[in-house]
Each structure stands twice: as structure tokens, then as C-alpha cells.
Amino acid sequence: MNIALIGATGFVGAALLEELLSRGHRVRALQRDPAKLAVRPGLEVRAVDVTGGQLAAQLQGVDAVVSAFNAGWSNPNLYDDFLRGSDAIADAARQAGVRLIAVGGAGSLFIAPGQQLVDSPAFPAEWKSGALAAREMLTRLRADRSALDWTLVSPAMHLEPGPRTGVFRLGGEAPVFDAQGESRISVADLAVAIVNELETPQHRRARFTVGY
Secondary structure (H helix, E strand, O other): OEEEEEOOOOHHHHHHHHHHHHOOOEEEEEEOOHHHOOOOOOEEEEEOOOOOOOHHHHOOOOOEEEEOOOOOOOOOOHHHHHHHHHHHHHHHHHHHOOEEEEEOOOOOOEEEOOEEHHHOOOOOHHHHHHHHHHHHHHHHHHHOOOOOOEEEEEOOOEEEOOOOOOOOEEEOOOOOOOOOOOOEEEHHHHHHHHHHHHHOOOOOOEEEEEEO
């Protein structure tokens, strides 16, 4: 497939780029600074500001857009900037008529009836603004009444470096826990799950999560 990838130099985006290329997909990386990515077989890099109003034109000819957009964890305006970028990406996908797979956080997963992870007292303060923005992104996608073909992926509670095993479990609204009671996934396996969803859609207009 021809896949547009946003955030290809980030923690999740870099893993997605490797997974997509390893499976023979052609990737159009949309970057504010294209110099951060070296030219490789199967990779096209374009200079794009996702909030600049030209994103829909850059999605012409692709089968889907995968967004690992991040407005920067140290950004004092993270909440507003994340939502502005996420809304622009969804609008562009809608205009271009392409599928959108967006990477959100684990904060909107339910850890108890009526309680999401981001609302728990132990949730780290430094991640809260981004988690709240990702939760609002999911809320806005679910409220969308257009024909936008979207999927949101929430990683496990602990997203970490690690090997690509290809062995994990999928979940819906609650974290997936392993035998030790931990919710974990390597970034490489998160990328596997996302590309699996691209190739064989199972969660259209829905959210899913992944863990060991």
C-alpha cells in the first residue's frame, strides 16, 4: 500500500516507518523538517506543516494516513497544539477520502468502571496534558458524523523500547495485562499491531489497545 506517515522521526513513528518498509509498503513521510529523514528505498519525504492548510493535497494518492503526531511533551501549549494538529489531520483525511489510523495514549483506557487511567491519582503529572488531549481526540473522532474511516490505537500503559516479537494480545476499552499484572508493549510490537490493522482492518471507527 501507499501510506502517508506523520511523525516518522518520533519514538512511535520511527518504529512504524521500519515496520511499514519491512513489509514492502511505500511510505510518504510528511515532515516539518524533511532533513531529519534520509532517503531510502520505498520512502518519499515531503516538507509539510500539518496545521498549514495544505495537508489534504499531500494525501492524494495514498491508501491511508497513519498519525503518530506529537506536539512535544515539553510544549507548554501541548494540549491545544496537539488538538489543533489532530483536528487538522482528521480534516485532511476526511477531505482526501483516505483512512486514518491515529496513535493515542493509554490515558483514556478504563482501569475501573467509570474511571479512566488519566483520572487516577497516581497518573504522572508530566504526561497528563498530553493524555487529556489524546482522550479529547478520541472523543472528537467518536462524535464525527462524516464518512471518515478512522481507527485510534491506544498502547499499553507502559510503552517501552524492546524487541519485535509479533506476539501480543488486542483489547478494547481496558488495558491488556500480562500474567504479572503489568500492561506493557514494546514500541516495535505496537508498530506491528498498527500495520496489522492497516493490512487487515478489524477496528473501523473504533479504538483498540494492545499488550502482552
